[in-house]
Amino acid sequence: MSGFSPEQLIDFTYLVAAVLFVLSLKWLSSPKTAGHGVLAGEIGAALAVGATLFNPELVEYKWIVIALIVGAGVGIPLGMVHMTAVPQRTALSHAFGALSATMIGIAEYYVQAPNVSKFGMTEIGLEVIIGSLTFTGSVIAAGKLQEILPQRPITYRGQNVVSLSVLATALILALILVMHPEYTHLFPVMVGVALIFGVLLVTPIGGADMPTVISLLNSYAGLSAALLGFVLNSKILVVAGALDGSSGFILSVIMCKAMNRSFANVMFGAFGKVQASAKAAGEEKTVRSANAEEAAAILASANKVVIVPGYGMAVAQAQHKVRELFDALTKRGIDVKFGIHPVAGRMPGHMNVLLAEADIPYDRLIDMDDVNSDLPQTDVALVIGANDVTNPAARTDASSPIFGMPIIDVDKARTVMVIKRGMSPGFAGIDNPLYYLNQTLMLFGDAKAFVGDIVRELAGTSHT
Amino acid sequence: MPSDFISNLFVFILAGFVGFEVIKRVSPLLHTPLMSLTNALDAIVVVAAIIIAGKQQTTLSTVLGVIAVAASFSNMVGGFLITDRMLRMFKTGKSKKS
Numbered sequence: 146m147s148g149f150s151p152e153q154l155i156d157f158t159y160l161v162a163a164v165l166f167v168l169s170l171k172w173l174s175s176p177k178t179a180g181h182g183v184l185a186g187e188i189g190a191a192l193a194v195g196a197t198l199f200n201p202e203l204v205e206y207k208w209i210v211i212a213l214i215v216g217a218g219v220g221i222p223l224g225m226v227h228m229t230a231v232p233q234r235t236a237l238s239h240a241f242g243a244l245s246a247t248m249i250g251i252a253e254y255y256v257q258a259p260n261v262s263k264f265g266m267t268e269i270g271l272e273v274i275i276g277s278l279t280f281t282g283s284v285i286a287a288g289k290l291q292e293i294l295p296q297r298p299i300t301y302r303g304q305n306v307v308s309l310s311v312l313a314t315a316l317i318l319a320l321i322l323v324m325h326p327e328y329t330h331l332f333p334v335m336v337g338v339a340l341i342f343g344v345l346l347v348t349p350i351g352g353a354d355m356p357t358v359i360s361l362l363n364s365y366a367g368l369s370a371a372l373l374g375f376v377l378n379s380k381i382l383v384v385a386g387a388l389d390g391s392s393g394f395i396l397s398v399i400m401c402k403a404m405n406r407s408f409a410n411v412m413f414g415a416f417g418k419v420q421a422s423a424k425a426a427g428e429e430k431t432v433r434s435a436n437a438e439e440a441a442a443i444l445a446s447a448n449k450v451v452i453v454p455g456y457g458m459a460v461a462q463a464q465h466k467v468r469e470l471f472d473a474l475t476k477r478g479i480d481v482k483f484g485i486h487p488v489a490g491r492m493p494g495h496m497n498v499l500l501a502e503a504d505i506p507y508d509r510l511i512d513m514d515d516v517n518s519d520l521p522q523t524d525v526a527l528v529i530g531a532n533d534v535t536n537p538a539a540r541t542d543a544s545s546p547i548f549g550m551p552i553i554d555v556d557k558a559r560t561v562m563v564i565k566r567g568m569s570p571g572f573a574g575i576d577n578p579l580y581y582l583n584q585t586l587m588l589f590g591d592a593k594a595f596v597g598d599i600v601r602e603l604a605g606t607s608h609t
Numbered sequence: 610m611p612s613d614f615i616s617n618l619f620v621f622i623l624a625g626f627v628g629f630e631v632i633k634r635v636s637p638l639l640h641t642p643l644m645s646l647t648n649a650l651d652a653i654v655v656v657a658a659i660i661i662a663g664k665q666q667t668t669l670s671t672v673l674g675v676i677a678v679a680a681s682f683s684n685m686v687g688g689f690l691i692t693d694r695m696l697r698m699f700k701t702g703k704s705k706k707s
Contacts, residue, residue: 159656167627168651173643174634176699183693186650191684197656201662205671212662212675216655216682223683223689228698231641238648245681252661252670252677264611268705363644369653371621378613384624389651392643399637402661487637489683494640501698508701511635537615550623 151201151478159381165189167384170392174428177375186335193381228502229459232485232491236359240283241562246369247276247336253376254332261326270319272372273338273543278312279365281343286358289347296352308345315339350605352491353533357400357411359492362475364393396493403487403513405539405550432568435586437595439479440562441602443586447524451516452473453484453553455498457530457565460590464503467529470596471505473603484516484526484553509601526558528579530592532565536577546575561585564595649684649688655681 148156165185172182199501203209226234231363250273255263265536288294296487318335323330350358371386373379401408402570444450454469458464475483483505489496497510511519528535529554538545553562556579563580565587635643658681662674 162653163624166630166653167624169646170628170635170643173639173646176639176695176696179639179696180693180697183646183689183696184644186692187689190649190653191664192658193656194685195653196658196666200660200663203665205665208671208675209659209663209678212678213682216679216684217686220678220683220686220688220701221690222687223651224687226691228695231645231691231695232699234687235644235648238645238688241684242648242651242654245658245677245684246651248673248677248680249654250659251674252654256666256670261702262611264614266705306651318622360644363647367647367651370651373654373657375614375617375621378617379657380617380620381653382657383620385650387624388628388632391625392632392647393663395629396640396644397634400641417676456645470636485637493644494642495636495640498622498641498695498698501695501700504698504700505637506700506701508640603671 146579149385151199155196155200156380158192160378162189162193163381163384166388170388171489182537204308214537228498229462230291230496231498232359233256233287235492236283236290236551237289237360239285239359239362240280240322242366243276243279243283243369246366246373249281249373250333250369250376253334253370257331258329259327261322263323263326266317266323266326268336268372268376268564270322272369272376273336274315274319275349275372276288276369277336277545278315278343279362279369281340282347282358283343283366284361285344285347286355287390289352290355291519297472298351300311300349304349305346308342311342311345315342316419326438328504341608349498353418354411354489354597356405356493356495357406357408358489360393360396360400361408361411364390364392367391367393379518380430397436399487400493403551405547426466428525430581432580432587433583433585434589435562437588437598440588440595440603441599442509443560444474444479444525444527444599445603447479449482449519449523450525451482451484451520451523451529451555451558452526453486453526453535453555455486455489455529455531455534456491456496457498457500457532458592459490459530463593463596464499464505466498466593466596466600468503468505469600470603472507473600482511482516484513484517484555485510486513486531486553487536489531513553517557520554520557523558523561525562526555528555528561529596530564532577533575535563535579535581536575538575538578542578555579556582556584562588564590566591615696630701639696642692645692645695649685649692652681652685652688655685 169186172178367389374382658677
């Protein structure tokens with residue numbers, strides 16, 4: 146051991162932690178091994194934090210200990226939130242991550258300033274700009290998800306020009322600081338402008354686009370941590386940041402594909418504000434509706450049922466009633482599956498977590514692509530609180546704003562039942578031709594109450 | 610260009626590739642726990658924050674470092690906690706009690 150300095154031993158521990166982080170994500174590939182994944186991550190993090198406390202550069206521990214206690218005090222309640230609140234919790238944790246990276250970047254700048262090398266300033270400038278905009282952007286996203294801020298996109302004329310000019314200003318200020326490190330008074334201005342850009346970036350984005358935005362902010366948070374690793378020459382930060390950044394990036398791409406949209410369209414398109422005119426043109430169309438008794442009878446006579454849940458189900462807190470329905474149908478020997486669209490819910494994978502929380506076995510939760518190959522052989526497709534992701538206009542109507550978006554083909558099932566409060570269009574404000582098809586039955590009412598009624602009807606007829 | 614930059618870039622690019630290959634294989638079922646887990650891993654920024662907070666270079670750097678320690682450590686604790694809670698909810702039909 147005598148050959149190693151304390152710094153080298155700490156670095157060696159960091160290397161072990163980095164390997165554990167990679168293993169942690171590898172084991173997350175399947176629910177069977179995912180538990181080991183969390184454990185590997187926890188051990189890696191504990192080793193890294195523990196080793197850091199032995200860093201000989203540390204002279205004062207009091208404030209570190211207080212900060213760790215405060216952090217744990219904030220983190221534990223945030224780790225205990227209800228599953229419906231996970232998207233806003235996640236947005237908030239992107240904000241905390243970005244805040245932390247930004248604070249360190251700023252501290253590092255003022256320790257060095259004004260003797261910052263051109264190269265060092267480039268790194269710090271980029272790191273602080275990305276960190277700052279991720280911080281405010283994530284706070285706004287969390288506010289929208291918590292419904293403190295309006296979920297509807299907030300837009301005005303010339304918005305994109307204004308937003309991009311603000312970003313350009315921040316970058317120009319960084320460039321000036323690279324050229325003239327002595328203009329230290331510009332640094333806080335640059336931070337302020339980047340903070341404003343984060344607000345402008347997320348404010349115009351609507352609630353339905355949140356899965357993409359949250360993934361993109363995840364990617365930025367990772368990038369800011371990796372850049373901080375460059376600034377401080379810390380490999381463990383580079384590794385963790387690269388892993389987090391690539392994860393956010395992959396999820397953003399998946400979300401964009403699931404909505405058939407580009408990044409630029411999500412960020413600058415302000416989806417879901419118009420389309421009122423498209424609806425007015427349609428003639429009076431008729432829908433068929435059914436009550437709980439009829440719905441229960443149809444479900445009871447089916448062999449294969451696919452349930453397609455959307456965020457409306459979570460809003461109505463109906464997932465536990467849906468579990469009862471699942472149990473009642475399964476008991477009768479009916480094959481029940483759940484068809485999960487990638488953007489169902491408010492963040493990637495959200496719907497799976499909500500259903501898993503309600504004790505629905507995960508092998509019944511089926512991806513969009515797999516469930517679509519099942520739907521032509523399905524007797525009943527039951528749509529609960531989902532709208533746009535079942536809209537057949539995405540396949541057939543080239544003039545529809547969602548044309549080309551991959552959907553769950555519920556219209557291919559023999560019978561479609563849709564639980565819905567009324568005929569109002571979905572989040573994107575687009576009319577859904579599914580409701581006017583011959584095989585479609587509308588079940589009007591609150592999702593939780595209606596599913597409860599169906600379960601009661603099924604129980605009542607089970608002995609006859 | 611400092612030589613540190615090149616070695617950091619090496620690490621960044623390779624870690625990015627590993628991340629891409631590993632995360633690509635994560636089932637869509639677990640995308641929410643994936644995000645909370647990567648969040649917790651990203652909170653390793655706390656090690657840099659601890660050093661800034663404990664070095665006592667300037668008052669400003671100490672204050673910023675202390676804020677950073679609290680913010681990132683709350684992510685680390687909360688991120689692992691919620692990931693663990695979520696994963697415990699994922700059960701197969703057979704392992705269910707009923």
